[in-house]
Amino acid sequence: MDAAAFLLSVLLWASSCQALDKFIAATYEHAVIHPEETTTPVTRQAALDLMNKNMDILEEAVKTAAQQGAHIIVTPEDGIYGWRFTRETIYPYLEDIPDPSVDWIPCSDPNRYGPADVQTRLSCMAKNNSIYVVANIGDKKLCNKSDKECPADGQYNYNTAVVYDSSGKLVARYHKYNLFLGEVQFNVPKEPEIVTFDTPFGKFGIFICFDILFYYPAAALVVDHNVDTIIFPTAWMNVLPHLTAIEFHSAWAMGMGVNLISANTHKTSMRMTGNGIFSPDKVVPYYYNMQNESGHLLISELNSHPRNSSTYYPITWNQYSSQNDICPSESQVFNGLIFHDKYTFTELKELHGEYSICQNDFCCHLNYAIGEWDSDEVYVFGVFDGLHTVEGEYYLQICTLLKCQSTNLTSCGESVESASTKFDSFSISGSFSTSFVFPEVLLTNVHLAPDMFQVFKDGRLTSKSGISSHPLLSATLFGRLYQKDPTSK
Numbered sequence: 447m448d449a450a451a452f453l454l455s456v457l458l459w460a461s462s463c464q465a466l467d468k469f470i471a472a473t474y475e476h477a478v479i480h481p482e483e484t485t486t487p488v489t490r491q492a493a494l495d496l497m498n499k500n501m502d503i504l505e506e507a508v509k510t511a512a513q514q515g516a517h518i519i520v521t522p523e524d525g526i527y528g529w530r531f532t533r534e535t536i537y538p539y540l541e542d543i544p545d546p547s548v549d550w551i552p553c554s555d556p557n558r559y560g561p562a563d564v565q566t567r568l569s570c571m572a573k574n575n576s577i578y579v580v581a582n583i584g585d586k587k588l589c590n591k592s593d594k595e596c597p598a599d600g601q602y603n604y605n606t607a608v609v610y611d612s613s614g615k616l617v618a619r620y621h622k623y624n625l626f627l628g629e630v631q632f633n634v635p636k637e638p639e640i641v642t643f644d645t646p647f648g649k650f651g652i653f654i655c656f657d658i659l660f661y662y663p664a665a666a667l668v669v670d671h672n673v674d675t676i677i678f679p680t681a682w683m684n685v686l687p688h689l690t691a692i693e694f695h696s697a698w699a700m701g702m703g704v705n706l707i708s709a710n711t712h713k714t715s716m717r718m719t720g721n722g723i724f725s726p727d728k729v730v731p732y733y734y735n736m737q738n739e740s741g742h743l744l745i746s747e748l749n750s751h752p753r754n755s756s757t758y759y760p761i762t763w764n765q766y767s768s769q770n771d772i773c774p775s776e777s778q779v780f781n782g783l784i785f786h787d788k789y790t791f792t793e794l795k796e797l798h799g800e801y802s803i804c805q806n807d808f809c810c811h812l813n814y815a816i817g818e819w820d821s822d823e824v825y826v827f828g829v830f831d832g833l834h835t836v837e838g839e840y841y842l843q844i845c846t847l848l849k850c851q852s853t854n855l856t857s858c859g860e861s862v863e864s865a866s867t868k869f870d871s872f873s874i875s876g877s878f879s880t881s882f883v884f885p886e887v888l889l890t891n892v893h894l895a896p897d898m899f900q901v902f903k904d905g906r907l908t909s910k911s912g913i914s915s916h917p918l919l920s921a922t923l924f925g926r927l928y929q930k931d932p933t934s935k
């Protein structure tokens with residue numbers, strides 16, 4: 447969009463609330479300033495001082511994004527106070543955040559509820575810059591002894607995402623449902639909350655970090671509530687080969703047919719980096735930086751209704767597999783571990799060929815050709831059908847082509863960041879018994895592969911010609927069987 451056209455669309459939007467076919471999204475990866483570790487709570491003033499230091503940085507990002515025409519900016523989970531807390535030491539950082547139905551602009555009416563310094567400042571950032579602002583803060587709700595689940599200290603603490611619209615009004619509040627290990631300072635809400643809000647640029651849904659692995663509320667927002675764009679604050683620790691932030695989050699957007707604006711915290715010592723403005727057909731722009739501790743602002747245009755775009759089509763993930771009678775190949779197989787899951791692997795022995803391998807009734811098929819093969823590098827094709835049980839329980843069906851860490855086959859599935867072997871082509875498919883499959887392609891040094899692959903309607907993840915000039919780390923169909931999760935209701 448050129449500047450004049452953009453100005454025109456803003457004027458139309460401002461004057462008539464006219465629907466926009468496209469909008470500009472921003473996300474800020476923030477190197478959070480953490481409080482000192484302590485076992486006794488600090489004063490409210492000390493907590494505010496720390497939160498204001500983080501908000502000073504976020505506010506610069508908000509201003510810059512607004513100046514560049516962004517309609518919405520997303521900031522990370524724990525982006526305002528970090529994560530080193532006990533239940534008691536988080537107290538001074540919490541505010542009581544009302545239900546958005548109260549129709550409140552904290553910037554114009556800061557004293558309507560209890561102390562709301564953080565909410566007021568965020569609301570003013572949105573209002574002063576005429577931009578939607580998404581942030582993550584802590585909510586507290588007093589409870590009664592008559593409520594049997596009420597914690598001993600008489601309050602619920604929630605990891606909470608808030609959204610202020612461009613007038614500064616609170617339009618969404620979401621309490622994180624799938625807390626990660628160690629989030630002892632927070633409570634799980636009684637029921638998963640489905641939080642959506644309508645804008646002139648589509649229907650939005652919101653969830654936080656670990657939520658993305660589960661049906662409630664993440665998949666439900668798309669399947670049952672038809673949202674166009676997900677906003678996703680996260681503090682994501684990268685895990686190779688399948689769960690680095692940019693890789694998995696871009697794949698989720700593609701598999702679900704939604705835009706996903708992810709905002710990660712930045713802390714290389716905890717492998718936290720990776721932001722993106724992802725859509726069903728694009729993995730760019732994204733940010734991944736393990737070199738230094740700089741924050742980073744990304745800005746990009748998105749379709750307001752990505753599933754209405756002429757290039758969008760639904761995918762039947764097991765179609766190729768069911769239409770082609772694929773028998774397991776005669777190749778030798780062996781077992782190996784990926785993130786504690788026991789895969790069946792087969793080694794790629796020739797420059798080109800086909801393999802089919804199975805676990806239980808689930809089978810994966812690979813067709814490939816290698817262009818430049820570094821003889822020090824071993825690639826395997828792997829299949830997994832089972833319950834993952836480490837750091838959360840969730841059922842997976844996965845087909846994956848990946849580089850082993852060394853030529854020793856026991857290293858296959860361990861984390862590896864660089865490669866020099868280039869594939870001319872590959873095509874991967876599987877007999878999935880789920881419609882929730884996320885396609886991932888990762889290049890050497892943890893780069894995504896924009897325009898280098900596609901997924902056909904019949905479920906094949908297939909490379910495009912551009913792939914042949916980039917060394918490949920892995921290509922994966924990551925399937926989730928929510929109905930087999932132990933927690934599924």
Ligand SMILES: *[C@@H]1O[C@H](CO)[C@@H](O)[C@H](O)[C@H]1NC(C)=O
Nearest residue numbers: 505567568569570571572574
């Ligand atoms: C917003 O604008 C008001 C009035 O111009 C000013 O007092 C306030 O400091 C500004 N706040 C932010 C967060 O920019």
Ligand SMILES: *[C@@H]1O[C@H](CO)[C@@H](O)[C@H](O)[C@H]1NC(C)=O
Nearest residue numbers: 587588589590591592593600
């Ligand atoms: C606690 O219960 C009393 C009596 O039922 C009620 O008036 C009060 O609003 C409740 N407080 C909270 C925080 O729910």
Ligand SMILES: *[C@@H]1O[C@H](CO)[C@@H](O)[C@H](O)[C@H]1NC(C)=O
Nearest residue numbers: 734735736737738739740741
């Ligand atoms: C940090 O690294 C990024 C990515 O490599 C680079 O763009 C940026 O200039 C670096 N910043 C500093 C302060 O060195």
Ligand SMILES: *[C@@H]1O[C@H](CO)[C@@H](O)[C@H](O)[C@H]1NC(C)=O
Nearest residue numbers: 465467648750751753754755
């Ligand atoms: C998107 O497409 C559906 C089905 O074709 C149509 O009903 C709907 O009105 C479209 N929405 C927008 C906002 O264009």
Ligand SMILES: *[C@@H]1O[C@H](CO)[C@@H](O)[C@H](O)[C@H]1NC(C)=O
Nearest residue numbers: 852853854855856857858860
């Ligand atoms: C491969 O690695 C395993 C486990 O580290 C080790 O026991 C084995 O000796 C290695 N094999 C070779 C051929 O180096």
